[in-house]
Amino acid sequence: MLLVYSKKITPRLTYTFKHFFTRILNIQVSFTTKVEDFIAHEGLKLTYGKQPLGSEIFIKSTDLLFEQGINDLDIKMGEWDGVECFFKTRQDASVPFDIFAASFYLLSRYEEYLPHRKDQFERYPAEESLAFKYQFLHKPLIDIWAYKFKSIIEDKYPTYTLSDRKFKFISTIDVDIAYSFKHKGVVRTIAGYLKDLSKFKLIDVWYRTMVIFGFSEDPFDTFEELITYQKKYGIKTIFFFSVGDYTTYDKNTSSRNSYYQSLIKSVADYSEVGLHPSYFSSKDEAMLQKEKLRLESIVNRPIEKSRQHYLRLDLPETYQHLINLEVKEDYTMGYAAHYGFRASTCTPFYFYDLEYEIQTPLKIFPFAVMDGTLKDYLKLPNKQSFEVIIELANQVKKVNGTFITLFHNETLSNRNRWRRWKKIYIDMFKKLTTVA
Structure with missing residues (x-):
């Protein structure tokens, strides 16, 4: 089990950590705001905050998982070992960006709540998304981050055995x-014939007739x-x-x-x-x-x-x-x-x-x-x-x-x-x- 220390435990925080660790990496996770409980824990542990408590895995937090509502966020893209990332923090953390805030932003579809232009069918278009603009739409980026993070856990806790999920x-x-052609009703069937005839689709007229009378599937x-x-x-x-x-x-x-x-x-x-x-x-x-x-x-x-x-x-x-x-x-x-x-x-x-x-x-x-x-x-x-x-x-x-x-x-x-x-x-x- 992984124990996470944070000064404040919010619904956003627990939601993101459980998806990242439990659903992707098969690691059970629990949370604490008590320093003494965290220090006493002998298994996997991680601090999510402004500074580490010891030599555990440390992720420097931004404000997103501690906020409520929707705000206009300033997002600047960066790289982590050749992989796209954002919400950059500092280099002395285990990861140089707030990996959990970035995961929450993508997972919650935060950007779809912000002002945007819809397409002709009133849908949120891919072109408005961060993933399209920065060309990572074809990647399951959160899962890629999680598997890279898995290597950090394995290096930090070499005796801990992690189980893999299956594709x-x-x-x-x-x-x-x-x-x-079948089961359209009289009106729609006649309309279909007229449409085919008006466009001189005689093969379709023949095919439609064969299907309707049961000679073809x-x-x-x-x-x-x-x-x-x-x-x-x-x-x-x-x-x-x-x-x-x-x-x-x-x-x-x-x-x-x-x-x-x-x-x-x-x-x-x-x-x-x-x-x-x-x-x-x-x-x-x-x-x-x-x-x-x-x-x-x-x-x-x-x-x-x-x-x-x-x-x-x-x-x-x-x-x-x-x-x-x-x-x-x-x-x-x-x-x-x-x-x-x-x-x-x-x-x-x-x-x-x-x-x-x-x-x-x-x-x-x-x-x-x-x-x-x-x-x-x-x-x-x-x-x-x-x-x-x-x-x-x-x-x-x-x-x-x-x-x-x-x-x-x-x-x-x-x-x-x-x-x-x-x-x-x-x-x-x-x-x-x-x-x-």
């Missing part, structure tokens, strides 16, 4: 549109394949289903459709399922609740996982709504237009509500890359897209973290813009398989 891979599937109905890959390669897969009302941004099959309900139930028999709340639900708790109850009534069990449609996340409001509705896990933490680590960690963490200054029970699972980011936003060729995915996975492997990808059921259709993307998905599983 994990979670594949997540967003079901924005379950079917390309719907190209977006890839669920059996996805479940097969999950079983074959032993990689956990989570499906997020949208059941919201039809809008400009929400175009899935109606949640009242019996075929769609059967699909959700059948997937839930083999994989974990979560809610994919509709576009406008990020600021509307009543709408979120309605959709959660809909999905629960279909699968006949509580829904505890969620990911916002379009990745629309408004801090802290969206997360407060999820907490009120007893959602336990959220998978929205990532960017649409850029790959990488939005919270600079590849370790699931609990949401810290800066508005109330508390650690909440909502666990955040940050994803590293989305199919649409590579194909639609960055317009990367297939080979380069696969290389990006594997390079991000390798970054996570170095710190034994959790690598999470975001794909869609339609990505495996191998049609139109998703041509040959099924191979990318399968090759990713082969490369990262957990099966011996």
Whole structure:
């Protein structure tokens, strides 16, 4: 166990230290404000303050973990053995910057509470973030800091045995549109025909007809394949289903459709399922609740996982709504237009509500890359897209973290813009398989 001495123990301090030591390094941590207890402790110990008490590990603190509320912080970037850092302090500490204040700043998404320009979908854009501006978005920086800090502990306490965690891979599937042609209803089906004809897409007209009359499989109905890959390669897969009302941004099959309900139930028999709340639900708790109850009534069990449609996340409001509705896990933490680590960690963490200054029970699972980011936003060729995915996975492997990808059921259709993307998905599983 690691004993931490600080003159004041705050919610920010305990939150950050527990993520850094317990969740990343598998080190249990406790805290004290009593000098005599700290001196008497014979195990691992660390002082977080303005000066050390003895020869223990010492981190010089800045003010961030002892403050409340949001302030405009002056951040200047530096380096620690070739790794980006900020909140520099002095060289005679064990680390030349306040590693815990910097971790809290990134983990709490402090910068997202500060004034910023939103993108066209009212999202916090990657370009506004410190990680993008200083080119460390592709790194799980907090985990990298933690593993470097682990070496300091091992040097200081060579007889203490540290246990490593294991690399994990979670594949997540967003079901924005379950079917390309089937189960759309008469009005939407006729509209689809007219749209194809107006653009002279005669092949699509023929394909649509073949699917509707049951002569061909719907190209977006890839669920059996996805479940097969999950079983074959032993990689956990989570499906997020949208059941919201039809809008400009929400175009899935109606949640009242019996075929769609059967699909959700059948997937839930083999994989974990979560809610994919509709576009406008990020600021509307009543709408979120309605959709959660809909999905629960279909699968006949509580829904505890969620990911916002379009990745629309408004801090802290969206997360407060999820907490009120007893959602336990959220998978929205990532960017649409850029790959990488939005919270600079590849370790699931609990949401810290800066508005109330508390650690909440909502666990955040940050994803590293989305199919649409590579194909639609960055317009990367297939080979380069696969290389990006594997390079991000390798970054996570170095710190034994959790690598999470975001794909869609339609990505495996191998049609139109998703041509040959099924191979990318399968090759990713082969490369990262957990099966011996």
